[in-house]
Amino acid sequence: MRTVITWQWVFIHLQCFLIGSLVDSSSLSSATNFLSVTSTVGNQVVLPCSWKPRLGEVAPSACHIQWTTLADTVFEQRGGRKWQAEEFEGRVEVPEEKLGSGDCSLIIRDVQIGDTGRYESFMVVDGVRSTKMKVFIQSVKLSVFDHKSRQSQAPGEDLVLDLHTRHSVRVIFQSRNSSVSTDLWMRGDENSLRLEENQVKEQLTIKNLRRSDEGTYKVLDERGLVISTVQLSVEDGSTALKVHQFMEKEITGDAAESSCSALLVLFGLVLSFQFSHLL
Structure with missing residues (x-):
């Protein structure tokens, strides 16, 4: 009987550890540099970015910035050399005059419904033995509405x-x-x-x-x-134009955060079940 109780307590401590780990990871994910930007089609948007919190006050010798989506690279710039994805050709820019002072924000002009998604920025810096290393800077969720x-x-x-x-x-x-x-x-x-x-x-x-x-x-x-x-x-007799603009509400929250919440609820139920058997 003592052995059974001992293993039950071990199992409970393990559950508490897992729950604590989930809470910590949830807190970390919500505390990361994650921003949301919304717009309607045809407007200009700015995806905010600053490399100073990650790399310090001193600018790299040559600022090399990358903006990517989950599928591909959107924009890349090193000094005066720039590259843009085909679907963003002529619509994206990181002002070079601001980049050296820490502002690596991506400007998207004439934004489209298809531009909706998550964007991440990286600075490419010198690593050990003349290698290059990508440093994550910012994650931005862009939602574009009709x-x-x-x-x-x-x-x-x-x-x-x-x-x-x-x-x-x-x-x-x-x-x-x-x-x-x-x-x-x-x-x-x-x-x-x-x-x-x-x-x-x-x-x-x-x-x-x-x-x-x-x-x-x-x-x-x-x-x-x-x-x-x-x-x-x-309508007959109508002389005034009546216009009512409607903006769809952005769906908040991420699938990852929802999954984490579900796991917390599941472990909580299991933990309650174990306690009820010990009493």
């Missing part, structure tokens, strides 16, 4: 659809009384009597609205991802 609006106009007025970005290539329309979407506009189409594209402002104007124009308009990118959704009502 634009949503509702508009009400009178027959005969014009509807101006914001395309928001040069990556918008298609507009589809679904009538209020239909479940089928039809192509309304494709980039490169010539202007017509009722459709006019403004390439400078990235806008599409639908002229002389009719009752049949009432419905949902969606702006899509090259991948078919939704950039903008506009729900239009055409």
Whole structure:
């Protein structure tokens, strides 16, 4: 009987150790340099980064910065030499004049839905025996949302659809009384009597609205991802444009943190079960 109780206490101590380890790892994961940035399509975002907390006040002899996603390298810069991933070509930058003072923030212009994800920055520094070593600096979660609006106009007025970005290539329309979407506009189409594209402002104007124009308009990118959704009502006597912008709520939390919480609950239940058998 004494041997059984001894092993039970050993098992309990082991559980306590594991729970403590999980709590510590959870605290460490929440305390790491993890930031969240949100935006809507077409805007410019800044993914914050500072190498000084990791490397000290003295700048490396040649600042060599890398920004990566889980899948690939996004941007790399060493002195005046720069490299950008194809899908980010002409849209990403780390200002060289700020890099030497510690600011390694990544600027992404004309941000797209497909840019959503986690980004990590590294400084490449000299290691032992002339080798190079990557030092982790910052992790940033970027969430990009589409634009949503509702508009009400009178027959005969014009509807101006914001395309928001040069990556918008298609507009589809679904009538209020239909479940089928039809192509309304494709980039490169010539202007017509009722459709006019403004390439400078990235806008599409639908002229002389009719009752049949009432419905949902969606702006899509090259991948078919939704950039903008506009729900239009055409009402008699309406002279003012009513616009209501909606932003989707960011889903907070990571799968890893959820798993850690689940493990804590599981060990807590097992621990309670063991105590009940000892009493």
